Amino acid sequence: MKDNIRFSNILLTIFLFSVLFSIVTHSKITLKIGLVLFSLVVATIICFLFLMLIYSIKRYIQRKILLRQIKHEWFPKGKYVFFLYSSSKKWENYFKNEMIPKIADKSFIWNWSTRHQDGWYRDRFAPKILSLYRPDQHFCPLAVVFLPSGKIKIFEFYLPYVRMIKSSNLAYKSFEDEFLAFVNQLNRKI
Numbered sequence: 001m002k003d004n005i006r007f008s009n010i011l012l013t014i015f016l017f018s019v020l021f022s023i024v025t026h027s028k029i030t031l032k033i034g035l036v037l038f039s040l041v042v043a044t045i046i047c048f049l050f051l052m053l054i055y056s057i058k059r060y061i062q063r064k065i066l067l068r069q070i071k072h073e074w075f076p077k078g079k080y081v082f083f084l085y086s087s088s089k090k091w092e093n094y095f096k097n098e099m100i101p102k103i104a105d106k107s108f109i110w111n112w113s114t115r116h117q118d119g120w121y122r123d124r125f126a127p128k129i130l131s132l133y134r135p136d137q138h139f140c141p142l143a144v145v146f147l148p149s150g151k152i153k154i155f156e157f158y159l160p161y162v163r164m165i166k167s168s169n170l171a172y173k174s175f176e177d178e179f180l181a182f183v184n185q186l187n188r189k190i
Contacts, residue, residue, distance in 0.1 A: 059132065066128050067150050074108070074125075074146065081106050081183055082129050085141040087113035091161055095141060099176070103143075103183055112140050143179060145186065155179045 074080060081103055085095045100109055110126050133144050138158035145153045157175075164172035 062128070063132050064150075066125070066132060067146065067152070070125060070146050071148070071150070075148070079106055079108055080146045080148075080186065081108070082125070082144040082146070083107045083109045083142075084112055084130070084139070085109075085157075087111060088140075090165060091141060091157075094161075102180060106183055107143075145183060147186065153182065155182075 070080075083100070083103060085091065085100075100107075103109075108125070110123075115126075129144055130139070133152060133154060134142065135154070135156055138156065141157035141161070143155040143157070145155070147153065155175075160172040160175040164170075
């Protein structure tokens, strides 16, 4: 994607230079080169937008299929939360001892650090959930809550937890309480 944008920028720069040069020198050949380059820039932009549209449609369909599969397979088991954490010294003990026992009966829980030993890639849903819903940065610890309506709610624990460690901030506790209340309220609906 970045390469396409760079290529378009280069072509646009050459086009503008050609137009300016043709104005200064009154050259028709330079103007024709500029028009050809402009046509290439427009074609590149149209191709890029078309590919982005195809990609967006593909992601939309993948998400809908995944949500339907999860609703069909997880909801009858009373599970609707995908919880991901890692063996980081910052939070492993806290999440293992404090958070996971509170949500274990409602969640599929995965440890990112042991994903290769745990058969992560043989699981039907874990890799798909992460590829479709994880944030670009700081995706661990993470909870993806699947709602009966077919929507999702994502809780990213990384930043609130790190802020709590650095400044003894109580905002994390309210974030955690919000998450647990949301999960427990949803438990009554399912």
